[in-house]
Amino acid sequence: MTHPGDRERQSSPAPGTATVIRAAGLTKTYAKSATPAVDGIDLGVRQGEIFGLLGPNGAGKTTTVGMLTARVVPTAGSAYVGDIDVVAEPTLAKQLIAVVSQQNTLDRSLTVWENLYFHGLLFGIPRRESRRTADELLERFHLSRWGKSSVFALSGGMAQRLMVARAIFHRPAVLFLDEPTAGLDPQGRLALWEALDGLIADGQTILLTTHNMEEADHLCDRVAIIDHGRILALDTPAALKQGLGADAVVTVATSGSQDGLAARLNSDIEGVVRTRLVDGAVEIQVKGAERLLPRVVTSAEAGGFELVDLSIAESTLETVFISLTGQELRD
Template sequence: MTAAIRIEGLVKEYAGPPPVRALGGVDLEVMKGEVFGLLGPNGAGKTTTVGVCTTRVLPTAGRATVEGIDVVADPPRLRRSIGVVSQYNTLDRACTVRENLYYHCRYFGMTGAESAARADELLAQFQLTDRARSLPTQLSGGLAQRVQVARAIAHRPAVLFLDEPTAGLDPQSRLALWDLIEGMRDRGITVLLTTHYMDEADRLSDRVAIIDAGRVLVCDTPAALKRQVGAETVLELKLAGNADGLAETLARIPGVREAVPAEGGIRVMAASGEGLLPRVVEAAAPHGLRDVAVSEPTLETVFIQLTGKALRD
């Protein structure tokens, strides 16, 4: 497999005030045809990374190529190979849904007839035909996002960038958009998706890079990342009292790999949940145990293990 996106030592500093180091040396390689998730909390550097790859942010240092084209050297040429859906609704408010698609095609050099045909094809494909004459201000968030995806792929780009595509969407629109993104994979379009929803990254991505404070912490398939946690069961204990000495007590229970203080209590990583719960509850009861949540490791667990903090603060 060859790389569709290659990012090497990418640094971005904003002069400020205050000066901000948004990217502190990011390295990434996204293969052709894969759906790649960039997972991290707000402010981690996801949007800046996408901004550099889509010619809207100039890197301070480092290099990025998309489809072999350097993003700084020839932005107009690069833009022919990429489609971009940003986290905001950037639809042209002065134009109808159909015109948004039509003029986008014109910008990319299609003739009037080609643009009209492509716009109608996309309207049908994205089930937007009955909205063709609506103005963007009349669309719900989910519909607007669908139009943005249609517009982004109108010129048949090889790589599609989706920056927080489901932020602020209702659950139903979110699922509908997930289906669309999975459709991109089937069409062979490379997708770079940024998100702070771990379930979104898990469900859609072939590989995930976890990013925090402008650095990539790990990069692998979601399954491999979760295996890396080294536990099959995660117990989140919420305590009303203090946790003094409890972590050490819990760590001595057979099967427990690790017990660490967490927000409002203790997090226990264990090999298996079998017969474990009663012993944990018994040990924690004197500390004012008021809630136990049992789950399998998620990408959020991976993030917490790497950074000691939750994805959504």
């Protein structure tokens, strides 16, 4: 099995591909708050791409999705799915989309198979076609053996896969996923990623929200980093990381002065882009990783610093977020 993070981004839309989600100046201010939950967001999602809204809880991701799916009325701005004005024609817009929320919305009185079958009937799909589609989706999402079981028999990851299967039953133009792997164990998360990878290969347009930078990096063709209701950056994961100008992040802990160590490393190590103090350690972002650890050790020891811990990692989307906001990607 190919890990989702290893897939070639062949599903990335070519230039000129139709834009299926458009938002301009999208704003939401709740009555009892002076600060907008979403503050003038502009974005476009192209057909066949998986687009991620990456940010901490409370950043405005879920409210943005709420406005794009006609569940939240904007205070200002516009939102379109295809040519449908989501605010003016919410009923038409809902026929084009499907939403999988963070909550388990499966019908507990129905079996796993019936949750799919009756969903098809609700959308006017004939009984025979609904039966066939329910069988096919259970097979595709590796749930066939639980078809006759109660949904109470499903693990969290299996229930999430069933909700995604139900959401695509009527072949929506856009699938919205709100924190799809929140609360899942690693096995459940990887199984869902595999299922989403298959949808991406089929050309399904997906917009997902997440605060999991690894998820955004592995799955998304493009990512908008959002915080305090505003988009801080928008590009492919690779371009966002490349924009940092740093190839590696080195974290060094010392029993001595952190400020002194930071100054020493910043002076001695060629290619330091940024330096900051974090959790009792010094973090440096460096351009050029060749023989980086020996250089760090030599510099610290020459300055008389005793090293307690030392680690090196590639730049990540969280590194991008920190560089934009000066803070960790909080939960």
